[in-house]
Amino acid sequence: MKGEMKIRRLFSKGSEKYKEGDFRGLLVYPSTSDVILAEKILKGEGYKVRVVGPPPHLRTGCDLVIEFPLIEQLGIERILKEKGRAPLNVIPISDEILEPIDLCQKKDFGDYLMIRAANMKLIIDKRTKQIVNISGGGCPDVPYLAEMLIGKNLKETPSPKDLGHTVCAYALHIAYEDMLKEVD
Amino acid sequence: MLLLAGTIPDPGLPLIYGRVRIKDDRLFIGERPFYLHRGTPSMIGTAAIVCHSLGLEEPYCVIAGDIGKGDGSKLIYNYLAENIHTLKPTVCSFHYIMPDLMLHHKLFCALKNIEAKPFLVADAGYMYIAKMSGCADFYDLFTPDLGELAFLADENSPHPFYTRGFIFHRPDEVEDFITKAYKTKGTPRFLLVKGHTDFICENGRVMKTIDEPNIEALECIGGTGDTITGMVAGLIYGGHQPLDACYISAMANRIAGSLANPTPATQVMDVIQRIPEALKTLRKEHFNGRQENIKTHRDG
Numbered sequence: 001m002k003g004e005m006k007i008r009r010l011f012s013k014g015s016e017k018y019k020e021g022d023f024r025g026l027l028v029y030p031s032t033s034d035v036i037l038a039e040k041i042l043k044g045e046g047y048k049v050r051v052v053g054p055p056p057h058l059r060t061g062c063d064l065v066i067e068f069p070l071i072e073q074l075g076i077e078r079i080l081k082e083k084g085r086a087p088l089n090v091i092p093i094s095d096e097i098l099e100p101i102d103l104c105q106k107k108d109f110g111d112y113l114m115i116r117a118a119n120m121k122l123i124i125d126k127r128t129k130q131i132v133n134i135s136g137g138g139c140p141d142v143p144y145l146a147e148m149l150i151g152k153n154l155k156e157t158p159s160p161k162d163l164g165h166t167v168c169a170y171a172l173h174i175a176y177e178d179m180l181k182e183v184d
Numbered sequence: 185m186l187l188l189a190g191t192i193p194d195p196g197l198p199l200i201y202g203r204v205r206i207k208d209d210r211l212f213i214g215e216r217p218f219y220l221h222r223g224t225p226s227m228i229g230t231a232a233i234v235c236h237s238l239g240l241e242e243p244y245c246v247i248a249g250d251i252g253k254g255d256g257s258k259l260i261y262n263y264l265a266e267n268i269h270t271l272k273p274t275v276c277s278f279h280y281i282m283p284d285l286m287l288h289h290k291l292f293c294a295l296k297n298i299e300a301k302p303f304l305v306a307d308a309g310y311m312y313i314a315k316m317s318g319c320a321d322f323y324d325l326f327t328p329d330l331g332e333l334a335f336l337a338d339e340n341s342p343h344p345f346y347t348r349g350f351i352f353h354r355p356d357e358v359e360d361f362i363t364k365a366y367k368t369k370g371t372p373r374f375l376l377v378k379g380h381t382d383f384i385c386e387n388g389r390v391m392k393t394i395d396e397p398n399i400e401a402l403e404c405i406g407g408t409g410d411t412i413t414g415m416v417a418g419l420i421y422g423g424h425q426p427l428d429a430c431y432i433s434a435m436a437n438r439i440a441g442s443l444a445n446p447t448p449a450t451q452v453m454d455v456i457q458r459i460p461e462a463l464k465t466l467r468k469e470h471f472n473g474r475q476e477n478i479k480t481h482r483d484g
Contacts, residue, residue, distance in 0.1 A: 031253070031254070032252075053341075053345070061282065062343065100345050100346060109404065109448045118347070123404045133449060140309065143193040143223030143280065143406075146223075165252030167343050168345070
């Protein structure tokens, strides 16, 4: 079954966005940390899933949900259950949902480079690749991430997604991934 | 009373409340010290500096440890909801608190039911939930940056993460965002938009802009928006009219930034240390002559 799914995914590479008429579902979790962990598991297994904003009736505050192709519901639920990460709820959707920002903005400060994703900014020293500042955001893990990451080398530090728990941490992770590409 | 509330990134820190003082560049609530780092401590520290400069009583703080799991935020919401009517603050500033609709609603109901409504400032996560709840116009002042302003102007967005419009914005679009945010009830009466140019607004109209001194590196320094939020709360508590308080805060932040001579690697502590000097620079123009008619928020 697992092999079958992997073969199917070989033929479904490309954009993770779904086409009109695709049947999609949402995996709902009690917290953003659970969403981040489940996404990591499913992507590790090669599933075509993406993190999006929940529809209005599911919003509780600092939220993310996982969008997936409904046709793969059984396999996805099985994997998550095996890993002890079963979702709180699985619901089908047909409406447009909010897409997280995926555009980053770069600003060059000479010896320093800043990358902004949504409301989060990551700044490194280009000479040493050291993270020198983190700015923006409003969730409680932003100051925590700053404490954990500032002073560390970009390539040696744990990723914001591994340390954080909120949508702001997710946004910082996008800036971090873009920065990694930039320094490579 | 000036009441300041927000989380501290220390997972073991319980709910702590009380008057705050600054000693040796650290904050103390009772005997417990906290470093003046970015986030809630920056906001509290600058508010405490302003209160000290104006000869006011020390701010009352409510803090708890939270690294994004929402546990400390829950303690703060619940404490405030249960005690706000006895604390009777005249100015409140809510800061790094996990957005949570249910808990916000509980606190919102408590705030609605107190006898004299305080002047309510919101920034960071608490501003996100105040807007998402649809009750932004119950509050008095938000202090967003440009990305957060675009979020306030987007009635469908529950978080700045989902707001695309601002990232390649043009400066002339900022006023459109301000108007839209106000018309869609995404903002309170007063707004201080922090950025390359600061916009001070009332009822969706830009009343003043500030763009000098322009210190490019400040954009990189985490916590330099928190300092503005702390200053403006302290100044309003001291009796300054909200538009004046916004102007002084934005100017003092720029002056303090300029005095710190920062690079993108400078930490906010270096800016906070210059705020007393920056306030002194502005004092002659704005502090004197206003003390007689500035009793509103201090005395309730």
